[in-house]
Amino acid sequence: MNANADEKMASPASVEVDVVVVGAGLSGLSAAYELTKRDPSLRVAVLEAKDRVGGRTLTxxxxxxxxxxxxxxxxQWVGSSQTHIMALIQELGLEVYSxxxxxxxxxxxxxxxxxxxxxxxxxxxxxxxxxxxxxxxxxxxxxxxxxxxxxxxxxxxxxxxxxxxxxxxxxxxxxxxxxxxxxxxxxxxxxxxxxxxxxxxxxxxxxxxxxxxxxxxxxxxxxxxVKGGTQQISSLLAEKIGKQNIFLNHPVMTVTQDDTQVHITTTKGDVFKCSRAIFTTMPQQTASMQFNPCLPAEKLELFKRMPAxxxxxxxxxxxxxxxxxxxxxxxxxxxxxxxxxxxxxxxxxxxxxxxxxxxxxxxxxxxxxxxxxxxxxxxxxxxxxxxxxxxxxxxxxxxxxxxxxxxxxxxxxGCIGGTGCMAYYAAGLRKPFKRIHFGGTESATAWCSYLSGAVQAGIRTAIEVLHHLRPQTVTQEELKQTAYCPDSAQKKND
Amino acid sequence: MNANADEKMASPASVEVDVVVVGAGLSGLSAAYELTKRDPSLRVAVLEAKDRVGGRTLTxxxxxxxxxxxxxxxxQWVGSSQTHIMALIQELGLEVYSxxxxxxxxxxxxxxxxxxxxxxxxxxxxxxxxxxxxxxxxxxxxxxxxxxxxxxxxxxxxxxxxxxxxxxxxxxxxxxxxxxxxxxxxxxxxxxxxxxxxxxxxxxxxxxxxxxxxxxxxxxxxxxxVKGGTQQISSLLAEKIGKQNIFLNHPVMTVTQDDTQVHITTTKGDVFKCSRAIFTTMPQQTASMQFNPCLPAEKLELFKRMPAxxxxxxxxxxxxxxxxxxxxxxxxxxxxxxxxxxxxxxxxxxxxxxxxxxxxxxxxxxxxxxxxxxxxxxxxxxxxxxxxxxxxxxxxxxxxxxxxxxxxxxxxxGCIGGTGCMAYYAAGLRKPFKRIHFGGTESATAWCSYLSGAVQAGIRTAIEVLHHLRPQTVTQEELKQTAYCPDSAQKKND
Known part of the structure; x- marks a missing residue:
């Protein structure tokens, strides 16, 4: 049931892993890569609705x-102050030109x-x-x-x-x-x-x-x-994660979570069970999935008002x-x-x-x-x-x-915030919802809507998940930078 | 494969009708009822994602x-100047009170x-x-x-x-x-x-x-x-349309159209083929479906910016x-x-x-x-x-x-228009896209976002479709009132 064998699959499958990442764009792949790099024992599945990896990059x-x-x-553009993407480009052995x-x-x-x-x-x-x-x-x-x-x-x-x-x-x-x-x-x-x-x-x-x-x-x-194009970044990440762990043509339909697991069902009926999930899909796309329990109001109100x-x-x-x-x-x-x-x-x-x-x-x-x-x-x-x-x-x-x-x-x-929804920005974009974490370049705190923001947000969600599943692999310093729910965020509204 | 037998259905089905109506709220049911009332020979199927009819009414x-x-x-509220819903209430034998x-x-x-x-x-x-x-x-x-x-x-x-x-x-x-x-x-x-x-x-x-x-x-x-509650309106309409023609728990996934037909596939894999389709789903829900060819830019830009x-x-x-x-x-x-x-x-x-x-x-x-x-x-x-x-x-x-x-x-x-998208309002909400017509209370021209608007918009889409499939059943006067693409709409922008 991997990316290539997908077409041959006859009946719905059931897959159980530690982490499901939804979205094989730069943010989702960065999250999956960070997870497997820090602990290769982690079983990760990446679900992608399209027939290719790379999201908003395409060469x-x-x-x-x-x-x-x-x-x-x-x-396509990157820059020297975009530290997250620059580090990844170097790590993958790619080159940039002016x-x-x-x-x-x-x-x-x-x-x-x-x-x-x-x-x-x-x-x-x-x-x-x-x-x-x-x-x-x-x-x-x-x-x-x-x-x-x-x-x-x-x-x-x-x-x-x-x-x-x-x-x-x-x-x-x-x-x-x-x-x-x-x-x-x-x-x-x-x-x-x-x-x-x-x-x-x-x-x-x-x-x-x-x-x-x-x-x-x-x-x-x-x-x-980037010499050779930016989609290479995603292709190389997909290789490192292992193509057998990336499921193309798998749009997510329903997302059910309880105190121990998240069950994600794709439109073909395949069920992916995991301990933690990371969603890197764009806000309105995420809102169109059926969550049970439903998404918190603050996420919904933001997602509905952040169109591409x-x-x-x-x-x-x-x-x-x-x-x-x-x-x-x-x-x-x-x-x-x-x-x-x-x-x-x-x-x-x-x-x-x-x-x-x-x-x-x-x-x-x-x-x-x-x-x-x-x-x-x-x-x-x-x-x-x-x-x-x-x-x-x-x-x-x-x-x-x-x-x-x-x-x-x-x-x-990128996705653009309409008027009157920024009150939910921090909690809506970055605050985890039980066992689900939220990435995507829109949720970055540096260069959001850029390639670099996608990488930063992906790594942040990986750290959030590792904190729960493999706490020994993350430092207190890294955890602070997740900042997914600043205590101050609630104060003003309460 | 009707509403009751739905759970027993084993493998995906293929259904061919004249018109598929997407959404069994008041607008979709009004459209389907108008179609079958004017010509009982028309084969109509109504697809509904939820497990009930009635949309935003619930008793x-x-x-x-x-x-x-x-x-x-x-x-729940209706009023004497809301002529479309008042006529329907009377026709269905329901009563109102102050x-x-x-x-x-x-x-x-x-x-x-x-x-x-x-x-x-x-x-x-x-x-x-x-x-x-x-x-x-x-x-x-x-x-x-x-x-x-x-x-x-x-x-x-x-x-x-x-x-x-x-x-x-x-x-x-x-x-x-x-x-x-x-x-x-x-x-x-x-x-x-x-x-x-x-x-x-x-x-x-x-x-x-x-x-x-x-x-x-x-x-x-x-x-x-309405005495007894407004959901009765939808229940009575559903009976008149015939429950065997209403398919509950059938969320639409993909919509493909060519010069002769529209093929609508639900998440379970059922395929509904028709000559004309009417979508009465809410704008952002419609935008989240996969249209092939894709929705015109003017619809997409409006739908993305009209959240509930x-x-x-x-x-x-x-x-x-x-x-x-x-x-x-x-x-x-x-x-x-x-x-x-x-x-x-x-x-x-x-x-x-x-x-x-x-x-x-x-x-x-x-x-x-x-x-x-x-x-x-x-x-x-x-x-x-x-x-x-x-x-x-x-x-x-x-x-x-x-x-x-x-x-x-x-x-x-209702759905609320954010800033900067009203330029697409007429063409986005009301203009047909090849063989697909758009209803829903948001597209009404009288009492939009009200029950009455839902009925008005439903009847309008039925008239649009009848104009193509059963031209003898609609008058020129009625056709004028469809006004789905005012000629003037483009002038200002061109």
Whole structure:
């Protein structure tokens, strides 16, 4: 009944292990790996609804100048301050390379004027000042938001009842700054600013180390890429865990727990019994499973209000990196107000195969999805040609990945907190529910929604479980960092 | 393989019908009934995940002064302007009776002062003025929001990026008015005002005919109750449809459609093939099913952001309606700021068995859920005793229903639109997706989230389907009222 033999299986099976991990994305696999690494005697089963491991990472092969090469259609960037993913990459023997960002960049906002710049956007002075103060304000506010439990911030209630859109309307006095910030948040979250709680944005920003780290491609947000693609991380982890322990095409249907065991039944009727379970599925997916006893109200109220964003990613390969020859970095930020194109970066592979990567997100991606594939491709190429010249239309290969259409994921890159639910954030995302522990990058306290957050959250859940099953393998220091239920979290509401 | 024989079924079955209706709540059953009533030759199958029909209605038996009697733990109120449910009640031979509202009412707000009143709350004059202007403002704004497609309103974008909480903070200049309005919206939606898009509230209010109709128990919102309970409506509909056509315990897993058929597979592996399908499941539940091809982006983005509210309803039965004897109506509105109790009304049965009904909602219900059952009961009784005297603690029976714990429903009374998703409301909720039509009370254009809306939406989907399968049974006039895709809906965004 392993991943390969799955199709042949005739009747429902019953499997008993120590720990069941639900979700074979980076977080679930990190949890399973950490468990088996610390104690190889632990029997672990990983259940995955899809037919592959890797979750929101996905590496694909495209036609390239040198024949063919691989690119990432899902999560791809890592950075030096993203310690959890960097350590794992090193441990697995993978290598990173820098995001190319030399040369001039392009920006187009609502006034339709194409501007080039190197470090500081060539926007009117007053727009730059406005943007600078907005980002400084966000940094200053976000530093007041505790990462473990954002609702402990003294302005939590107020900031959680305002959307990012409303906040920017109040703060920005130039249309340009508002539009530039709109673009950045849209690409970052895959959601419109009107769909995002201000407190959620502030917590995410703080967890990443500030707006600079998030947005500046020379900093940790988009600093490095992984040679050969990020899905390798999951594939290598799956090998280490043992493929016979990973059950693909096994969507979870019901979850029943009592004082001694958790019984997890998949849609095919297979039953997995375990002492502890780790759920790394996305919040709304977890909420759609049938829990008995049912999920605590605080989890449910958060999960229901943390939908995935909506993002389409495209990769375009070229014969030459013509933009580099002409002194451009390949970076384009184009206001969603005037067209579909939102963000483009150089994606030339470490083998030197030239490419660009770009994103369409949120409301733009919704419109986008309703068009025919050929029209979408033509629209992207002509939009890029507006900046980089007609050569942009002569590509070798073009592929797009609509994460909203990905089964069991239904969006990306991360899940976005709507207004009015952050009160449940700490207890909803991280607090164990009897014998069930909760991971997934959304529950991370550093770089949540990033690859690194997925690893951090996975390791945390492994430590929580080991604390119960193999207490000798975890230190008091590690246990403190689980922080899954800060005592302070309840105080304010009681 | 009907509802009763279901347990005996050994191997997956394959059923072929003309129409599959998913969901045996009031909307799905209304759709199936309308289909078979107009053309008895139509083969219809209704799939239901739960082990009962009735959805968000649920009637239960309690100890009562006269031995025992029945009360509604789910949706219960109907009103004379709710034409769809009133016609159905008459057709089914059921009777309604008036909500008792004679005598003095109680109100307690953040100042902890208990006030009694008959028609106008005995609040300070300036609070009343403030509340009056707030409601007038909401009525005036909501009349500008087209019910079929709220996003056609000229302020749609702005109003959809503001929460109801933020709007009230801006509008109210007294704490009392803000608190009173908070209570009303909280009970109405089962969600905190910070979780609700202002545009969504305005559209809902307009669909119900204004704030007066919604809040005043003498008007249509809470005008009548159904003798014997509202679940009878679904039970009687199920009989008319034929119990052999209703498949309980059949949660839908995958939905595949091509140019000729829809194939719906349940979690047990049964396959239902049909020409047209009607989904009346709640938005987030529908989103969690596997559609192939996948749901259009506009549906997905709306469904992900329309979570169910969270509400706990309790019924308390008494030997005597002592509050009536003392000149009180039984109505209590108590600010959630000071305690758990939010809303209470007289629930004396048409047989004269005295009772009270009450609600705890949203953040109060979340705290509530984490307490022990005995403590919850004691808290409710002592809170009511604060208003009605010590007799309130001497009840015959007490029952509570936490709708957040109801499988496949996960909340109530309705689903609440978060900020930033109303642009997809018309196309997301009502536009058919190839051979699949969408009902459910959330998609109604009159009294949505009410019982009447469920019936209206069910009949609309039936007419849509009949238009394709039995065109001679529908009139042009009826077809116009389907309005599932107003031409105007796209114009603004294109």
């Amino acid at each position: 694909t092969t495209l036609k390239a100048a040198g024949g063919e090469d691989v690119w990432d259609l899902g999560g 995001q190319y960002d030399k040369g001039k960049k392009y920006m187009k906002l609502g006034d339709n004027k194409i501007r080039t710049f190197t470090s500081i956007p060539a926007l009117p002075f007053w727009v730059l000042i406005d943007l600078y103060f907005l980002m400084r304000k966000i940094d200053s506010m976000s530093s007041q938001v505790p990462i473990e439990d954002p609702y402990q911030c003294q302005y939590a209630e107020k900031w959680d009842s305002i959307t990012v859109e409303e906040f920017m309307q109040q703060q920005c006095w130039t249309a340009g700054a508002k539009e530039a910030a709109d673009c950045l948040f849209l690409i970052l979250g895959g959601a419109d600013c009107s769909q995002m709680s201000l407190l959620f944005l502030l917590a995410q920003t703080n967890a990443a180390g500030g707006t600079g780290a998030v947005f500046d491609s020379s900093q940790s947000g988009q600093e490095f890429k 964003g909506y993002i389409v990613k495209f990769i375009i390969t070229y014969q030459t990196a013509f933009w580099r020859d002409e002194g451009f970095s390949g970076e384009i930020v184009s206001s969603g107000k005037t067209d579909l194109l939102l963000g483009v970066l150089d994606a030339t592979s470490p083998n030197g195969n030239p490419a660009l990567v770009g994103f369409v997100a949120a409301k733009h991606a919704v419109k986008w999805s309703s068009q025919e594939a050929s029209k979408r491709k033509a629209a992207v190429l002509s939009a890029i040609a507006e900046f980089l010249g007609p050569q942009a239309e002569e590509c070798l290969d073009y592929v797009e990945k609509n994460w909203g259409e990905e089964p069991y994921t239904l969006g990306g890159p | 239960t038996t309690l100890k009562a002064a006269g031995g025992e009697d029945v009360w509604d733990l789910g949706g 909500q008792y509202d004679k005598g003095k009412k109680y109100m307690k707000l953040g100042d902890n002062k208990i006030r009694t009143f008959t028609s106008i709350p005995a609040l300070p004059f300036w609070v009343l003025i403030d509340l009056y202007f707030l409601m007038r403002k909401i009525d005036s704004m909501s009349s500008q929001v087209p019910i079929e497609d709220p996003y056609q309103c000229q302020y749609a974008e702005k109003w959809d990026s503001i929460t109801v909480e933020e709007f009230m903070q801006q509008q109210c200049w007294t704490a009392g008015a803000k608190e009173a309005a908070d209570c009303l919206f909280l009970i109405l939606g089962g969600a905190d005002c910070s979780q609700m898009s202002l545009l969504f509230l305005l559209a809902q209010t307009n669909a119900a005919g204004g704030t007066g109709a919604v809040f005043d128990s003498s008007q249509s919102g809470q005008e009548f109750k 509210g969270y509400i706990v309803k309790f019924i308390i039965t008494y030997q005597t309606a002592f509050w009536r004897d003392e000149g009180f109506s039984g109505e209590i509105v108590s600010s959630g700021k000071t305690d758990l109790l939010l809303g209470v009304l007289d629930a004396t049965s048409p047989n004269g068995n005295p009772a009270l009904v009450g609600f705890v909602a949203a953040k109060h219900a979340v705290k509530w859920s984490s307490q022990e059952a005995s403590k919850r009961k004691a808290a409710v009784l002592s809170a009511i005793a604060e208003f009605l005297g010590p007799q309130a603690e001497e009840c015959l029976d007490y029952v509570e229903k936490n709708w957040g714990e109801e499988p496949y429903t996960l909340g109530g009374p």
